[in-house]
Amino acid sequence: MKKMGNHSSISKKLYLGLALMLSLSLTSYAQEAATPMAAPAATAAPAATATPAAAPAATSGGDAAKGKDIFNANCAACHKLDAKATGPALRGVGAKYEKAWLYKWIHNSSDLIKSGDAAAVKVFEENNKIPMTAFPQLSEADIDNVIAYTMEPKAVAPAPVAGEKVPGTADANAGGISNSVILGALSLVMAILIVMLVLVNNVLRKVAAANGIHVASKEPRLSLWKAFARNQFLVLVSAIFLLLSGAYFVYGYLMQVGVDQNYSPVQPIHFSHRIHAGSNGINCNYCHSSARVSKHSGIPSLNVCMNCHKNISEVSDTTATADYSKDFYDKEIAKLYKAVGWDKDNQKYTGVTEPVKWVRIHNLQSFVYFNHSQHVTVAGVECQTCHGPVQTYEIQKQFAPLTMKWCIECHRKTEVKMEGNDYYKKIHEQLSKKYGVDKLTAAQMGGLECGKCHY
Numbered sequence: 001m002k003k004m005g006n007h008s009s010i011s012k013k014l015y016l017g018l019a020l021m022l023s024l025s026l027t028s029y030a031q032e033a034a035t036p037m038a039a040p041a042a043t044a045a046p047a048a049t050a051t052p053a054a055a056p057a058a059t060s061g062g063d064a065a066k067g068k069d070i071f072n073a074n075c076a077a078c079h080k081l082d083a084k085a086t087g088p089a090l091r092g093v094g095a096k097y098e099k100a101w102l103y104k105w106i107h108n109s110s111d112l113i114k115s116g117d118a119a120a121v122k123v124f125e126e127n128n129k130i131p132m133t134a135f136p137q138l139s140e141a142d143i144d145n146v147i148a149y150t151m152e153p154k155a156v157a158p159a160p161v162a163g164e165k166v167p168g169t170a171d172a173n174a175g176g177i178s179n180s181v182i183l184g185a186l187s188l189v190m191a192i193l194i195v196m197l198v199l200v201n202n203v204l205r206k207v208a209a210a211n212g213i214h215v216a217s218k219e220p221r222l223s224l225w226k227a228f229a230r231n232q233f234l235v236l237v238s239a240i241f242l243l244l245s246g247a248y249f250v251y252g253y254l255m256q257v258g259v260d261q262n263y264s265p266v267q268p269i270h271f272s273h274r275i276h277a278g279s280n281g282i283n284c285n286y287c288h289s290s291a292r293v294s295k296h297s298g299i300p301s302l303n304v305c306m307n308c309h310k311n312i313s314e315v316s317d318t319t320a321t322a323d324y325s326k327d328f329y330d331k332e333i334a335k336l337y338k339a340v341g342w343d344k345d346n347q348k349y350t351g352v353t354e355p356v357k358w359v360r361i362h363n364l365q366s367f368v369y370f371n372h373s374q375h376v377t378v379a380g381v382e383c384q385t386c387h388g389p390v391q392t393y394e395i396q397k398q399f400a401p402l403t404m405k406w407c408i409e410c411h412r413k414t415e416v417k418m419e420g421n422d423y424y425k426k427i428h429e430q431l432s433k434k435y436g437v438d439k440l441t442a443a444q445m446g447g448l449e450c451g452k453c454h455y
């Protein structure tokens with residue numbers, strides 16, 4: 001019975017410790033969860049403030065909504081409203097020039113430059129003498145609309161920039177402070193507990209001495225190890241614990257070798273297939289062009305990214321989600337710029353590059369032969385059949401188990417595409433006679449032969 005009492009007090013202490021640890025980890029989790037939540041709130045709040053783009057005079061007589069469409073169709077390739085691209089930022093340009101000048105410039109800027117117009121020559125020279133496309137087809141009303149669009153106040157962007165910085169840094173500090181406060185408080189509590197235990201122990205000893213009970217003082221001198229070895233219960237518990245955790249790591253290690261379904265590593269640049277292949281509908285083949293023609297599908301080089309990203313230095317406000325803010329995405333694009341050495345302010349390459357080491361997700365063992373073009377081009381299998389709804393992945397992952405069973409099952413049930421393939425037609429006739437069937441699966445074509453998949 002005494003032993004039992006002892007154990008329950010041990011387990012009480014254990015529970016207490018666990019509860020403490022839990023509450024600690026919960027509070028720190030709550031801290032982490034709270035910080036990103038705060039960001040969108042801060043973004044939303046001071047939305048009303050606008051850039052002081054003066055001189056509304058030139059705005060009159062234009063439809064900004066129509067202007068936006070015209071701008072996106074004709075001008076967005078070279079201009080942005082608030083940042084320099086190939087051409088200068090256009091917000092507020094209606095206040096910079098007279099209407100008549102703008103008509104002339106947009107209808108044919110090189111004529112205006114040749115005519116020696118001082119303002120025209122000045123912009124031309126300031127922008128490395130890059131000629132601007134002529135737009136004779138745009139009517140003066142069209143141009144009025146575009147100008148009206150450029151004169152619209154910058155609605156949301158400036159406020160969060162100013163607003164975010166302050167609360168952002170404050171938030172970080174707040175998180176840091178409260179975490180260390182919690183830690184400090186906890187260690188204080190621990191210290192107080194220890195002191196109290198020592199005090200209680202002393203009082204009990206005194207009480208015992210006063211009552212004439214002899215307290216054996218040798219026991220505490222027992223070495224920790226011996227005490228531990230004597231307590232069979234503790235030995236058993238720790239042995240089980242060690243075995244279980246050992247098994248866990250060994251299992252994890254073994255699983256590394258084979259199945260990695262849903263493996264989804266953090267990439268050096270957060271690249272969202274949802275945004276690229278989904279929202280923006282970019283074809284898989286634009287970036288993974290070799291999937292159709294070769295064994296490997298490959299990851300695109302950063303030059304491919306720059307085809308678009310020379311002009312896309314930030315995402316639109318609507319791209320941000322609850323989990324990822326616009327600010328987060330913009331910083332990821334900045335990482336791309338850093339890697340390729342692109343100076344977006346001056347629109348040129350600095351020549352200082354650093355490689356991006358994408359973490360490889362899919363990885364068949366070296367003894368397996370898998371060929372993309374065989375499946376994508378010859379068999380006509382969609383990328384999504386094997387890789388899942390990639391266009392919805394915020395973070396890329398391994399969708400299929402990539403086990404032998406997975407390959408074989410699909411070979412058993414997938415029919416070979418015969419249309420437009422004379423070579424197959426002939427084989428089909430022979431083989432379908434052999435098997436006495438109309439349709440032919442990849443398995444019947446030899447897709448189960450070991451040598452086809454194994455070197």
Ligand code: HEC
Pocket residue numbers: 070071074075076077078079086087088089090093096102105106109123124125127128129130131132133135138146
């Ligand atoms: C092929 C790229 C290109 C396109 C397309 C283009 N621009 Fe330009 N734009 C430029 C460049 C470059 C300059 C700077 C002057 C120069 O080098 O010719 C410029 C200058 C301007 C300027 C003078 C800006 C300033 O701050 O002085 C205005 C206004 C302008 N563009 C309006 C437009 C409009 C409106 C459209 C669409 C209808 C348009 N641009 C389409 C390249 C382009």
Ligand code: HEC
Pocket residue numbers: 267271272273276277282283284285286287288299300358359360361362363383384387390391395396
């Ligand atoms: C704009 C370029 C781009 C487009 C379009 C694109 N991808 Fe990717 N893809 C990448 C980049 C960059 C990576 C490496 C980073 C990552 O894993 O997220 C990648 C990684 C992958 C991977 C994982 C590769 C590995 O390491 O095993 C798969 C699978 C994939 N893409 C499939 C697709 C499919 C299917 C589509 C069409 C629905 C598609 N991608 C469209 C750029 C692109």
Ligand code: HEC
Pocket residue numbers: 269270271272273275276280282286287300301302304305306307308309312314315316317319329330332333336
């Ligand atoms: C065909 C054009 C195109 C190509 C090629 C392209 N992007 Fe993008 N990228 C976009 C567009 C469009 C957006 C979203 C803009 C928005 O939402 O306002 C974007 C957004 C991004 C973002 C921010 C959102 C996110 O995914 O985290 C990053 C980072 C990015 N691209 C990196 C890359 C990289 C790296 C490559 C090359 C592997 C690449 N892009 C190739 C068009 C492209």
Ligand code: HEC
Pocket residue numbers: 284285288291292295296297298299362363364365370372375376381382383384385386387402
């Ligand atoms: C029949 C199933 C299947 C189809 C269809 C398929 N893939 Fe794959 N994909 C795989 C397997 C299996 C791997 C792993 C290959 C390896 O490790 O050698 C892979 C790997 C990849 C990789 C990583 C780089 C590489 O080449 O190893 C990318 C990127 C990729 N696939 C993109 C695509 C795209 C884009 C398409 C559509 C055009 C596509 N895949 C169609 C099964 C498939």
Ligand code: HEC
Pocket residue numbers: 364368369370371374375378379381385386402403406407408410411414415416417442445446447452453
């Ligand atoms: C989504 C279904 C599917 C999956 C999954 C799949 N395959 Fe296939 N595979 C096919 C089809 C269909 C063909 C027949 C292509 C043709 O017309 O030649 C084929 C053909 C092949 C061939 C050529 C066979 C021959 O007779 O020449 C090899 C090799 C192969 N697959 C390897 C693999 C490996 C390795 C895996 C797993 C990593 C795999 N496949 C997963 C559908 C699939």
Ligand code: HEC
Pocket residue numbers: 257258259364365368402403404407408411447448449450451452453454
């Ligand atoms: C359609 C393609 C395909 C065919 C056909 C195929 N295998 Fe495999 N095999 C695989 C893949 C993919 C793996 C890797 C599985 C993994 O990583 O779990 C594999 C793994 C193996 C392994 C290693 C076991 C392991 O789990 O690591 C052996 C042994 C093996 N195959 C034997 C065979 C034999 C024998 C045959 C003929 C009867 C055969 N395979 C036919 C695709 C194939």
